[in-house]
Amino acid sequence: MPAASHASARRKRPFYRRWSFAFAAMAVIAYGVAIAMHWDDRAVLWIKERFESKAERQQSVWLPDYRVDIDAKHLPGMADDEASDLSFNPQTRTLFAVMGKNPFLVELTLEGDVLRQIPLLGWANPEGVAVLDNGQIAIVDERNHDLTVVKVDPDTTSLTRADFPNYDLGESEERNKGFEAIAWDPKRQRLVIGEERPPRLYTWNTDGRGPLVGSKQPLPNDQLDLRNLSALAVDPRSGHLLVLSADSHLLLELDEKGQQVSFISLLGAFNGLKSRIPRAEGVTMDDQGNLYIISEPALFYRFKKS
Structure with missing residues (x-):
């Protein structure tokens, strides 16, 4: 050669x-x-979902059956306020969302229309909100590592943190990724509290009307294979827990034993979404089983079962 x-x-x-x-x-x-991204775990769960019976699906939330009904509706004038969480009020059949950067509560219709804004005076970084009974609302402040139980009625125009009882949540493993999720579990008479990273769950007993009882207790769970935990919701019918992860672009359903039941992806083209939910920060479910998600910067989504 x-x-x-x-x-x-x-x-x-x-x-x-x-x-x-x-x-x-x-x-x-x-x-x-x-x-x-735990795609391997999602694949295993997806395969398991195929073998669930019709009866088992009916006894759960069963997220794969949901389709978006209101897709990325803008909340006017709130793009710079960092939408952080969402909770359903069964007494008024409205929603309460909390904004973290410029702290305030906003009451919304079930179609995502703004009814009123309530300034939160004295809060540093409110990240979680849960409607309890008798007009009480629990607000988690990530920066202050505490939760405050306030009282809201139709005449409330502002709320001052010092006027209400505060409950210390303790320090987090990652200071800037602390407690930011909360949900009311009326069936078990407790609040479920979530730590963002690493994802962890806790409970605190309360009847929803009076003071919190005892102290925060860990809720053992080895099924939170998520990159972070953004928000929580409880299905009032089954008692199953919904866990939202902005970083994993995922909504996960856990049963009463903490086992994974179902999930949906929050990426575009899944469950009717035109495009990916940018950063899903809040989730709740109403008494009819409809799902609501709020995302930064200030986007509103509603899902209904098909």
Whole structure:
């Protein structure tokens, strides 16, 4: 073989090696992303969902049956306020959302129309909201590591944190990724509280009308294979827990034993969504089984069972 041909072959081999290395690197990165996003766990759960009986599906929320009904409705004038959570009020059949950057509560219709705004004076970074009984609302402040139970009625125009009882939640493992999720579980007479990262669950007993009883207790759970925990909701019919993760773009259903039951992706083209929910920060369910999600910057979504 001529010397020129030998030289050409030597030049080609590194080229192919570089492609082989790039392909291997891409495979490793893809595998890492799949593990980080828990796509492997979602695939296992998706397969398990296929074998659930009709009766089992009827006894649960069964998220795969939901389709978006109101898709990315803008909440006017709130784009800079960082929508943080959402809770259904069965007495008024309205929703209460909390804004974290410029603290205030906003009351919404079930169609996402604004009824009123209630300034929150003295809160640093309210991230979670849960409607209890008798006009009481629990608000979690991530920066202050506490929750405050306030009273809201039709005449309430503002709320001052110092006027209401505060409950210390303690320090978090990651100071800036602390307690930010809360939901009222009327069936078990307790609040369920979520820590963002690493995702953890706690409970605090209350009848929803009087003071909280005892202290915050850990709720053992090894099924929170999520990148973070953004919000919580409780299905008042089944008692199942809904866990929202903004980073995983996922809504997960857990049963009373903490086992995964179903999930939906919050990415575009899934469950009727035109595009990905940018950063889902709040979730709630009404007494008819409809789902509501609020996302930063200030987007409103409603899902109904098909």
